[in-house]
Amino acid sequence: MGIIERKEREKEEMRRLILDAALRLFREKGLDAVSIRNIAESIEYSPATIYLYYKDKSEILSALQYEAAAVKRDHVMPAAAIENPWERLVEFGRRYVDFGMKHPDLYDLLFITRAPMEFIENQQCWPLGMAVHSFFTETVQACVDQRYFKSTDTETIAYTLWCHAHGLVSLFVRERMRMYPEEKRQELAQKSFTMIVKMAESI
Amino acid sequence: MGIIERKEREKEEMRRLILDAALRLFREKGLDAVSIRNIAESIEYSPATIYLYYKDKSEILSALQYEAAAVKRDHVMPAAAIENPWERLVEFGRRYVDFGMKHPDLYDLLFITRAPMEFIENQQCWPLGMAVHSFFTETVQACVDQRYFKSTDTETIAYTLWCHAHGLVSLFVRERMRMYPEEKRQELAQKSFTMIVKMAESI
């Protein structure tokens, strides 16, 4: 009875085909270009066929978020190799911001877009993001344990640092830095990162 | 020749009528409910009529942004009454965050939504937002002048504080705090605000 297994495989291949098309459209022309009809056309199927493999558009965007979360994890996790917790934390932060700057579209999908939020929780995406987040808080905890901060409120420290990093990236991503000349924005972000690191040393 | 003046007035009234309808729809049912057809129906005109008073939807959203900017200014500017620059800065920050928490829809429109961004620059909205932003940076400058910080890099200090505040609000507004139980989120934001104030004291 290899047939049902083959069918299963084909079904999975089709889901992959759809997702890859969606991903390509997203990366080439932005989120707005990811329409059911666009996807269908690009894989040469009818729009209705998409619905045999994904419940609705939200489910596709959710899958895209998973892809983005994986890219982010790969971008960020090399910091885990650093033994000293403070240096690890700083490197993690640097990589987090760097990810946002290099992949504004992916960052947007992960941390700004409202689109497929009904989903995010019970998808694979959520645990993946959580794992990275846990790594982050554990690193902060390690810093706390080794008295790198005066404060021992790990949760608030972690959240405060995250706020800054997210604010930094999302002001950039959603173009709310118009008051600064374009060529200065990157530099300012750089300086601000250095400053928050300095500030963190005296929490 | 009072007629052309009356016409002018009527034109302005119509623009106001459209904008108020858009604003009502936005506040009652969210940004998605603000469609040209919805606006038209709610003021009992045909959709095409809207285009005689606003170039396109983007121009309407831009006008909505202006309304939001005005509300924000009124929410935030009472801080200007405080003489001591450091206290003024803290109060400004508190009010900024409070505005975001109390009016997530307006905050979204001002600092997150991408929708009518082609416009924002040459609209009335922009100078209004800039005035508040200038007040902010001037307050930071006053703190620098009076040696409240070790650093004298006003621009980076201001930007860093803004990043934190914006990150704080926008993680909340776009619901990226799911890892914290709902009843704790406000409290965590509160604690983080206190922490960044503390941190700022030692920049």
Added chain:
DNA sequence: AAATATACTGAACAGTGTTTATTTTTGCAA
């Protein structure tokens, strides 16, 4: 009252997500 200018609208175009009835393809037993 006739001509002109202004205000308004119905209908259409090209999109969107989604559903349903229908057709085509596939798999298997007689």
Added chain:
DNA sequence: TTGCAAAAATAAACACTGTTCAGTATATTT
């Protein structure tokens, strides 16, 4: 191999969206 059932794919429709344009109705001027 044929006939039939199950599975897969689709055409067409529904209800939306922003926007444009030709044509109608109203108001103003001559």
